[in-house]
Amino acid sequence: MIKILFVCHGNICRSPMAEFVMKKLVRDISSSAKHVTTNSALTATDFEIASAATSTEEIGNPVYPPARRMLASHGIDSSGKTARQMTVADYNHYDYIVLMDQNNLRNLRWILPRDIYERELAHPSKVSLLMDWAGKSRDVADPWYTGDFEATWRDVNEGCKAMLQSICK
Template sequence: MIKILFVCHGNICRSPMAEFVMKKLVRDLRDSNPQASDFEIASAATSTEEIGNPVYPPARRMLARHGIDCSGKTARQMTVADYNHYNYIVLMDQNNLRNLRWILPRDIYEQELAQYRDARESAHIQDARDSQAGKVSLLMDWAGKNRDVADPWYTGDFEATWQDVNEGCTALLQHILKNS
C-alpha cells in the first residue's frame, strides 16, 4: 500500500486541497485500472492552531467547484506515528520543513533534512528522490519546480493554489506509478 501524508501549517487550505485532489486522481486511476495499487492519503498540520477546524471555506468552495467533496475533514497535527506510518511526507513549503523539527525526533529530523537538501541540489529532483531513502519532500519539487505551493491564506488566490496542487499531485502520482 502506498501511504501519502500532505502537510501544511494549519491543515485547512493547502494540505487538505492536496489530500482531496490526490484522492480524486487515484479514484480516476482506479476507474480506468482496477488493478492499480492501493493508496492511503491524508493531510495534517505542523501547528496546533487550527486543530478541529474544518477546511477553510474558500478552499472548500474551490474543491467543490471541481466536483470534489471534503466534508468531514478537520485539521489535525502531524505526529511521529504519522512519520513512521506514511511512505511519503509531502510538505507545501519550506516553513513546513523547518517546523518538522518540533514534531520529529532530532536525529530523524536532521537525517530527513540532509537527505532532502541533497535531493534539492540535484538538477532533477525526481531523479534524486528515486535514489534516496528519505520520506520528506516539497510538493512542487515533484513537478520540477523549486518553489513553495502558493499560500492562499496570505494571497487569497485559491486558483493559484489549485493549479499548484494539481500540478504537484499529478507529478507525484506519475512518479509513484512509474516506481511501483
C-alpha cells in the first residue's frame, strides 16, 4: 500500500485538489490501457490518498467552492471532503507527506515533535514539496490569494503526475 497525504494551510483548496487529482490518476491506472506509470501491476486499491491542513482555521469546512468547481469541470467529485488538521499519527501512518509550499513546511514545526521536524528539514524522508516532484523548486500557486484556480490546477496536475511516475517506477 502506497500512502500519500497532501497538506496545505487550510485543507480547502490546494491539498484537496491534489488529493482528488491523485485519486483520479491512480483510478486511471486501473482503467486505462495507457498507463501513467511503467508498473502496470498497480491499481487504485494499492493507494491510500488523503489531505489535511497545517492550521485549524478551516476544520470541518468543505472544499472551497471555486476549487470544487474546478475539480468538477474536469469530472472530479470532491463531495463529502471536509478540512482536518494533520497530526503526528498522520506522519507515522503515511509514506509521503506532500506539502504545497514552504509555509506549510515551516508550520509542521507546530505539529511534529521537534526531533522529527529537524530531521525532516535536514534529511527529508517522508516530507516533500509537490512541485519538487516535477523538478521545480517553487510553491504550488495559492488560489486563496490570487483567485487563479486554473494556475493551481496546472501545478497540481503537473506535480501529481510527476510524483506518480516517480513512485511507481
